Amino acid sequence: MPKGLFDSEDHRFVDAISRLVYCNHFRPERLELERRALGNAYIATDPGKHERTAIRPLSPHVDKLVARAHRQVALCQKKLVTRRFISNRDRQRFVDLVFFVLFHDFADAFDQVISTAHEQGQTPGRIGFYERFQRELAGYFALGEVESPFPDARVFACFFQIRRAFHHIHQYIIGSSRAAMQLRARVWESIFTHDMSRYQRALYDRMGDVTTLISGDSGTGKELVARAIGFSRFIPFDETSRRFVDDFTGSFYGISLSALSPTLIESELFGHRRGAFTGASHDRKGYFEACEAFGTVFLDEIGDVDPSIQVKLLRVLQSRQFQRLGSTQSHGFSGKIVAATNRDLSLEMAENRFREDLYFRLCADRIRTPSLHEILQGDPEELRYLVRFIASRMLDSDEDVDSLADEVIRWVTDGLGQNYAWPGNFRELEQCLRNVLVTGSYRPEVLRGNSETLLADQLNAGMLTAEGMMRQYVTRVYSRNRNYEATARRLQVDRRTVKKYVDVELLAKLEERFGE
Numbered sequence: 001m002p003k004g005l006f007d008s009e010d011h012r013f014v015d016a017i018s019r020l021v022y023c024n025h026f027r028p029e030r031l032e033l034e035r036r037a038l039g040n041a042y043i044a045t046d047p048g049k050h051e052r053t054a055i056r057p058l059s060p061h062v063d064k065l066v067a068r069a070h071r072q073v074a075l076c077q078k079k080l081v082t083r084r085f086i087s088n089r090d091r092q093r094f095v096d097l098v099f100f101v102l103f104h105d106f107a108d109a110f111d112q113v114i115s116t117a118h119e120q121g122q123t124p125g126r127i128g129f130y131e132r133f134q135r136e137l138a139g140y141f142a143l144g145e146v147e148s149p150f151p152d153a154r155v156f157a158c159f160f161q162i163r164r165a166f167h168h169i170h171q172y173i174i175g176s177s178r179a180a181m182q183l184r185a186r187v188w189e190s191i192f193t194h195d196m197s198r199y200q201r202a203l204y205d206r207m208g209d210v211t212t213l214i215s216g217d218s219g220t221g222k223e224l225v226a227r228a229i230g231f232s233r234f235i236p237f238d239e240t241s242r243r244f245v246d247d248f249t250g251s252f253y254g255i256s257l258s259a260l261s262p263t264l265i266e267s268e269l270f271g272h273r274r275g276a277f278t279g280a281s282h283d284r285k286g287y288f289e290a291c292e293a294f295g296t297v298f299l300d301e302i303g304d305v306d307p308s309i310q311v312k313l314l315r316v317l318q319s320r321q322f323q324r325l326g327s328t329q330s331h332g333f334s335g336k337i338v339a340a341t342n343r344d345l346s347l348e349m350a351e352n353r354f355r356e357d358l359y360f361r362l363c364a365d366r367i368r369t370p371s372l373h374e375i376l377q378g379d380p381e382e383l384r385y386l387v388r389f390i391a392s393r394m395l396d397s398d399e400d401v402d403s404l405a406d407e408v409i410r411w412v413t414d415g416l417g418q419n420y421a422w423p424g425n426f427r428e429l430e431q432c433l434r435n436v437l438v439t440g441s442y443r444p445e446v447l448r449g450n451s452e453t454l455l456a457d458q459l460n461a462g463m464l465t466a467e468g469m470m471r472q473y474v475t476r477v478y479s480r481n482r483n484y485e486a487t488a489r490r491l492q493v494d495r496r497t498v499k500k501y502v503d504v505e506l507l508a509k510l511e512e513r514f515g516e
Helices: 008-022 028-041 062-080 088-105 107-120 130-140 152-172 178-192 196-203 222-230 262-270 307-319 345-350 356-362 372-378 382-394 398-416 425-439 451-460 466-481 484-491 495-501 504-514
Strands: 212-215 252-256 296-300 321-323 330-332 336-341 365-368
Touching: 008 028, 008 062, 008 088, 008 196, 028 062, 062 088, 088 107, 088 130, 088 152, 107 152, 130 152, 152 178, 152 222, 178 222, 178 365, 178 372, 212 222, 222 252, 222 296, 222 336, 252 262, 262 307, 262 321, 307 321, 307 356, 345 356, 372 382, 372 425, 382 398, 382 425, 398 425, 398 466, 466 484, 466 495, 466 504, 484 495
Parallel strands: 212 336, 212 365, 252 296, 296 336
Antiparallel strands: 321 330
């Protein structure tokens, strides 16, 4: 019986690398495969703890894995000279090894293209290193016993897409908590599906047919998730011109549907003919017409959209056809739609405010963004990581960043407490940092109802520390009579305690808003 292409002691490594090529790199599976591949050389790491950089490598074990994979490929090439029979399984594993080393050999070059694209606002034109990529790819298969299963340009485009996915997922979804890691893994699936092998064979150019619906509270980063998906779509590479056929930085079209009237929404999305409405002085393309096959239209706050617009959006999703406002000519839409909402669409449908048929066209791929409270409840240490990350965008020096982060953490711990609900999510955390930076303090505001309702909401949500509760309650009682002695008698404390806990700023806000 002929020997296989791989020795028995190499099977564990080669099988692990083969699976690593197609796994979701944001799932725990990746770490297990790396451990299996490296054996005793594997060093356990916390998968969630990472620093945000422009482009982050896959893991700290990459160099070891790539070096051994290179040696394995070279050994296989020597064996291919004399082997007349190679099993289909060994052929596939050799291809996977080649793709693994080639991907990492060109990672820095792809990363430079991504960085340049974001700096300049467009993808660079001619990609000069494609010729070198082709030569190296051809060199691995020069013996002819094993062939690359895909055209060179498609492999090149797929590698570029994977690097963009790593970059944008890490750029837009920060944090080291379990919730953040799960969200990154879920976004990876939205880009590549759960089966990367099938994606590469048959779905790489068809994911525009799948609509993604992102749900979550306001301030949880739904648009950032949409951008991570939109900026990471597959874009073909043209061998003749040595250019990608579309610019990923300019192929994302976002619109907030809650901020515009139905007429303006139609004009933005579908375009209009001259004279279609007052002020339409010329023909105009809408987002659906401007978006190319590998672009993305992001419909933010779709739960707020008028029923008349829902009907037209349904037609786009069903038939991929639309008409400009004021025109009867049909146009085709070939891009991807990503929608987002902070509303409970099941409730909206029950109240007949949102169409069921539109919902079921939207929900093929659903992602939920976790609230900041959920993230911090799962990992309280995450607060320092997030605070320092936000501070690093405000200040340049590490010393100033650490100083502000320490000040914010102290204020949150003493003034708000570990169980504060963060109703404004990440936006509120950013405002907290700005408040502390400017005034040295942060006092959250809940802007609905009367003062009793506000206090009840904060208590029910666990938003107040004992200190904060005393400050809130004493100030409210004092606001009724403006008398320290009377307030002290009512609360059964001494006058000095009342003076200590009366919050002058809160008192002024109560008078302004509620006439107390």
